[in-house]
Amino acid sequence: MAWSDPEFAPESPPVRTRLWVVAGAGAAACVGAMWLAAHQPAYRPTEPDAALTLVVGASLLGCGLASWRARPENRLGPVMVVTGFAWFAGLLSVASVPWVYTLGSGIQYLWLLGIVYVLLSFPSGRLSRRTGRLMLAGTVLLVLTQVAAMLYGNKAGLRCAGCPTNVIQVFHDNQKAQNWLNLQRMIGAVFETSVIVLLVRRWWRASPAHRHAIAPVVIAGCATLAALVWTVTFDLLGDPLGALPAEIWFYTTATVPVAVAYVMLQRRLARGMVAGLVVELGEPHASTDLREALARALGDPSLQLAFWLPAERGYVDADGLPVTLPEDDVERRSTIVARDGEPIAALLHDPVLEHNAELVQSVCAAASLALENERLQAELRARLADLQASRARLVDATDTERRRIERDLHDGTQQRLVSIAMSLGLLQSKLPDQAEARPIVAETREALALALAELRELTHGINPPLLAERGLAAALDELCRRAGLPTRLALEIDRRLPDRIETAAYFVASEALTNAAKHSHGNEVQVLARDHGRTLTIDVADDGIGGATAAGGSGLRGLADRVEALGGSFTVSSPPGRGTTIRAEIPCA
Amino acid sequence: MRVAVADDSVLLREGLSRLLQEAGFDVVGLAGDGDELLELVQRTGPDVAIIDIRMPPTHTDEGLRAARVIRERWPAIGLLVLSQHVNARYALELLSAGTDGVGYLLKERVSDLSELSASVNQVGRGGSVLDPAVVAELVGRRRQAGSPLEHLTERELEVLALMAEGRSNHAIAERLVVTDHTIEKHVKNIFGSLRLPQSPDDHRRVLAVIAYLNGRE
Numbered sequence: 001m002a003w004s005d006p007e008f009a010p011e012s013p014p015v016r017t018r019l020w021v022v023a024g025a026g027a028a029a030c031v032g033a034m035w036l037a038a039h040q041p042a043y044r045p046t047e048p049d050a051a052l053t054l055v056v057g058a059s060l061l062g063c064g065l066a067s068w069r070a071r072p073e074n075r076l077g078p079v080m081v082v083t084g085f086a087w088f089a090g091l092l093s094v095a096s097v098p099w100v101y102t103l104g105s106g107i108q109y110l111w112l113l114g115i116v117y118v119l120l121s122f123p124s125g126r127l128s129r130r131t132g133r134l135m136l137a138g139t140v141l142l143v144l145t146q147v148a149a150m151l152y153g154n155k156a157g158l159r160c161a162g163c164p165t166n167v168i169q170v171f172h173d174n175q176k177a178q179n180w181l182n183l184q185r186m187i188g189a190v191f192e193t194s195v196i197v198l199l200v201r202r203w204w205r206a207s208p209a210h211r212h213a214i215a216p217v218v219i220a221g222c223a224t225l226a227a228l229v230w231t232v233t234f235d236l237l238g239d240p241l242g243a244l245p246a247e248i249w250f251y252t253t254a255t256v257p258v259a260v261a262y263v264m265l266q267r268r269l270a271r272g273m274v275a276g277l278v279v280e281l282g283e284p285h286a287s288t289d290l291r292e293a294l295a296r297a298l299g300d301p302s303l304q305l306a307f308w309l310p311a312e313r314g315y316v317d318a319d320g321l322p323v324t325l326p327e328d329d330v331e332r333r334s335t336i337v338a339r340d341g342e343p344i345a346a347l348l349h350d351p352v353l354e355h356n357a358e359l360v361q362s363v364c365a366a367a368s369l370a371l372e373n374e375r376l377q378a379e380l381r382a383r384l385a386d387l388q389a390s391r392a393r394l395v396d397a398t399d400t401e402r403r404r405i406e407r408d409l410h411d412g413t414q415q416r417l418v419s420i421a422m423s424l425g426l427l428q429s430k431l432p433d434q435a436e437a438r439p440i441v442a443e444t445r446e447a448l449a450l451a452l453a454e455l456r457e458l459t460h461g462i463n464p465p466l467l468a469e470r471g472l473a474a475a476l477d478e479l480c481r482r483a484g485l486p487t488r489l490a491l492e493i494d495r496r497l498p499d500r501i502e503t504a505a506y507f508v509a510s511e512a513l514t515n516a517a518k519h520s521h522g523n524e525v526q527v528l529a530r531d532h533g534r535t536l537t538i539d540v541a542d543d544g545i546g547g548a549t550a551a552g553g554s555g556l557r558g559l560a561d562r563v564e565a566l567g568g569s570f571t572v573s574s575p576p577g578r579g580t581t582i583r584a585e586i587p588c589a
Numbered sequence: 590m591r592v593a594v595a596d597d598s599v600l601l602r603e604g605l606s607r608l609l610q611e612a613g614f615d616v617v618g619l620a621g622d623g624d625e626l627l628e629l630v631q632r633t634g635p636d637v638a639i640i641d642i643r644m645p646p647t648h649t650d651e652g653l654r655a656a657r658v659i660r661e662r663w664p665a666i667g668l669l670v671l672s673q674h675v676n677a678r679y680a681l682e683l684l685s686a687g688t689d690g691v692g693y694l695l696k697e698r699v700s701d702l703s704e705l706s707a708s709v710n711q712v713g714r715g716g717s718v719l720d721p722a723v724v725a726e727l728v729g730r731r732r733q734a735g736s737p738l739e740h741l742t743e744r745e746l747e748v749l750a751l752m753a754e755g756r757s758n759h760a761i762a763e764r765l766v767v768t769d770h771t772i773e774k775h776v777k778n779i780f781g782s783l784r785l786p787q788s789p790d791d792h793r794r795v796l797a798v799i800a801y802l803n804g805r806e
Contacts, residue, residue, distance in 0.1 A: 407648070410643070410673060411598070414673055415598045415600055415601055416600070417697075418601060418604075418673070418696045418697050418700065419598075419600045419601055419604050421697045421700035422601070422604035422605065422607075422608055422699075422700040423604065424700065425608060425700040425701050425702050425705075426607060426608060426611060426702070428702070429611060429612075429702040445700070445701075448697075449697060452697050453722075456673065456674060456675065459673075459674075460674060465643075465649075465674055465676065466676060466678060468649065469649040469650055470678070474678060477678075478677070478678055481677075481730050481803075482726065482730065
């Protein structure tokens with residue numbers, strides 16, 4: 001569906017004229033039927049009275065016209081109008097003129113086919129191949145059995161002793177006529193029952209949104225057909241309950257067109273929903289969930305929203321994750337909401353809403369500002385997710401680079417220096433005890449040992465080997481043992497965590513311990529490292545003078561960046577005179 | 590004494606081999622990683638294996654693992670593990686399974702011919718060797734106030750460190766230029782202050798001392 005659906009073309013004058021003509025004909029049919037009913041002989045005890053007959057016909061005509069006007073593209077309106085005329089045409093069978101009576105009797109059940117057509121084709125107005133075949137079979141059988149009965153019987157043979165003469169009687173066998181009528185009743189009962197089964201099955205298989213849409217029609221239809229089956233059954237048994245069953249199905253039949261028209265006219269009711277939506281979205285302090293509100297207004301709980309990102313030329317959900325719009329999907333449809341030619345969002349919804357496109361359009365129009373708002377938020381979240389990912393990549397890149405430098409130093413410079421030390425050792429052993437060069441070699445070896453020690457400290461600081469090899473718990477244990485201030489460590493970690501998390505946690509503790517030793521003037525430090533399953537927390541608390549801050553140029557700022565890049569939080573609490581506590585929380589699920 | 594050498598750096602294992610030969614050891618073969626070393630040890634049955642901790646394929650602690658395997662299969666072979674880092678934890682792990690014939694030294698330490706020779710001999714004879722830098726780190730660790738170590742004199746701390754390095758009373762006496770008897774008195778005092786049981790065996794007391802220093806006793 002797109003914005004400019006031809007369904008919403010304004011009503012054209014010819015259509016309006018045609019509707020007025022049909023309405024006039026309908027009114028005439030009503031008057032005619034009333035006249036016929038008023039002159040009906042009192043010899044048909046099982047037929048409901050004239051007023052009820054009129055109600056059913058008028059309901060079909062009126063609701064048919066209303067639906068036709070609301071949905072000119074949909075066949076259901078015209079079909080209901082035709083059914084209304086067929087209903088009144090069936091009343092010709094109460095006329096006293098023989099040929100009129102005969103004609104009316106012949107076609108008196110065509111209206112039933114109209115009702116069944118409406119029920120089976122609702123809401124699209126089109127039959128599937130299978131339901132089409134069922135309809136055709138029902139039509140042929142009901143008309144043929146009626147005509148067959150009328151070829152054989154007359155008056156009492158057609159269960160109407162006081163009726164005018166049947167003008168198409170050819171054979172004179174009232175018993176056969178009765179048999180044909182009984183067969184017709186039985187076929188009718190089977191036909192109606194299968195339609196009930198079809199409707200119930202369709203209901204059973206429908207999505208929630210579809211059920212919501214077809215509920216009134218399915219209920220009215222099933223009630224009508226059930227009442228009809230009941231009536232036919234009693235008819236076969238000789239009407240032990242008199243006119244009661246027929247009266248009941250007259251009432252239920254009258255509700256079918258009302259139910260259809262109700263659903264078809266829902267766009268008017270929907271306007272009320274849309275107005276409610278506008279009010280709801282306009283509330284200044286509303287913490288309205290836009291999706292919920294739209295789902296409610298559209299009657300589709302499965303509704304999903306997707307927002308347009310112009311830069312990526314694609315859609316994302318509210319959390320900024322990419323969404324693909326369904327194409328040629330039987331289960332889902334999408335409607336695009338646009339402003340000034342640019343898409344804002346897409347509604348992913350149940351296909352049944354296609355039959356109510358104007359409601360979707362109104363809802364989209366009402367919510368476009370709110371949708372644009374949500375779109376901006378989704379765009380922001382997508383950007384934030386990108387940013388977060390890029391920060392994490394930067395941290396990873398730094399870690400990789402650190403490991404590479406440490407490795408290069410270990411495999412290159414350190415090895416070379418050790419090898420030089422070995423050569424010097426060899427040289428020293430070869431020098432005679434009194435050689436003048438001896439002190440120089442000894443001096444060089446000492447200088448080399450110093451250089452190696454410094455290099456060792458450097459590589460250890462760049463990438464503590466224990467951290468990579470034995471994990472955070474072992475590395476923290478070692479760190480605390482080597483710390484400048486007496487340090488107590490409480491460890492609650494019994495698994496390896498991802499490298500970047502262990503590295504971040506280690507450097508937090510390391511930097512905090514260095515700061516405590518350098519600046520706190522305290523006596524003792526407590527380190528608490530705990531794996532909570534979803535997060536890892538590191539607390540480093542000293543009992544020094546406090547007054548530390550992460551804002552300055554200290555290493556704390558860099559640590560905060562590192563922890564936040566992993567989606568964690570980093571806090572420094574350092575009230576003057578009451579020690580410094582550094583706390584890092586890092587997600588590690 | 591027959592020695593096998595394992596180091597992934599050609600430069601270092603050749604250098605080490607030259608030094609060992611210079612010092613009069615019989616170098617039975619050189620290996621580039623743990624598997625090669627095990628194969629070499631099985632083939633040649635050396636008295637001592639000198640093993641670099643960090644070797645391929647993971648470049649972490651293959652040397653330690655190879656040492657553990659050798660200790661399990663051929664307990665008589667002395668193990669001298671070399672590291673480029675002062676890693677007290679690894680040293681303690683190595684020694685915790687028994688200090689007999691086990692040593693842990695920084696790589697550059699073995700560039701001194703006499704030091705190398707003494708360490709290989711000590712390990713080969715079933716003694717233990719712990720690098721002074723590791724011992725210094727263990728002794729230098731900050732402790733809670735009131736640690737018994739605070740009651741030791743400077744001299745006693747010196748003796749304690751030398752004990753931890755694996756030296757005998759006699760070697761300590763030579764190093765500090767005092768009589769054996771003086772050292773025996775110091776050792777008695779130290780064990781008393783730390784409430785450690787006296788151990789007549791020079792080898793076994795290493796473990797007691799370093800375990801104490803590590804704060805795990």
